[in-house]
Amino acid sequence: MPSDQERILARAAREILPGQIINLGIGLPQRLFHYMPEDQQVLVHSENGILGCQPLPDDATPDYEMIDSGGAYIGASPGASVFDSALSFAMIRRSRVDVTFMGAFEVDQQGNLANWKIPGKFSPGIGGAMELAQKVDKLVVLCSHNDKRGNPKILQQCRLPLTAPNCVSLIITEKAAMEVTDQGLKVIDIAEGLAVDELRAATEADLMIDESQVGRF
């Protein structure tokens, strides 16, 4: 049995196509590094200023001047380039990044995303998330289906301050993969062994589920 996070990451890796430029948010999304097939020629963009970063082998000596946006020491993949942070965000605002993967505190059925601030509790600053969320064509949210207390994170309407409105394309949790459509959230895949009723019970958002079409992951 894969862990919840392994299930999310393995499903998320299926969203990456050969030749794409992708950005991996801090935390869980950055672990996608280890789920990508090596021969796909995918370039990983990191907003501090590199296109083409790759993980260092565990025994490698780090180069102190090479990190990704999460602060991990990285290497440069073949064909990589480095640049200043203004240029890095030009790449983002001009939609040259194909897919971005991000975590979420809350996400809703309109595709609104909240992942940067909990008023009164957590406000370290938004970093690069707002521009990535607003400008990258495909935003895939990777998060647990419920918070630590079991409350739903997939909502009818976000309550926390938004990172960006109507920006999410796909939500992948350990329970389901859900596409944001004009009509609402459409369930594409449900985790192996999970009943549709159980999925609905764990979710606040309205879910469109066609059981004859739904896949398992």
Add this chain to the structure above:
Amino acid sequence: MTSLNKKHTSIEEAIARIPDGASIMVGGFGSPGTPFALLDELLAQGQKGLTLIKNDANEADIGIGRLIKAGRVDRLIASHIGLNRVAIEEMNAGRLAVEMYPQGLLAEKIRCAGVGHPGFLTDIGLDTEIASHRREIELDGRTCAIEPAIHADFALVHADVADTYGNLTYRGTAINFNPLMAMAADTVIAQAFRLDAPGSLKPEYIHTPSAFVNHVVQVDPATSEQGIREHAV
């Protein structure tokens, strides 16, 4: 303007130009590109009441974290300070005024000052909480927010190799905010691991032309934080 052959100076002399109350841009995204030696000299000299502009607040015990901890910083303009618990405590206690911008907007506000524009127009952040702080205008039927440039009295930048005229090159992801800040302040002080004679660097590989740089200091990576740190961020 500092004459060309007087740009190479000692670290003490360079930092002594900074008065109390100065606004200072500091290069770096986390550790890479942070001018640790210049910051430690600033800490040693004791200037206070500073406004710092940096992507982040480093960590509590290195870089600008040390200045914040020592109570030298009144105001910080940044994008994300989550890795410095002291900075967050000081902000929450009201002892440190913090102004935050999305990272790309912060970079562009600095870039704007560096290229001599008063500001720029953007659609980033419309319909979010940050929109309430900004003026909006209509341009070609689209709503745009006005983002003023950010300028500073000083910039402290970290280069890999410099020449004594003040041409700079950066390495790896230590580039980040450095070339932007090296254009956006009245007085630019650069530290470099290697200092070469003019003509040693290939003209087409220079990132920051000497025209923007006032003072160059050579630092030894083995004796500065750059060479001994164990943390990436």
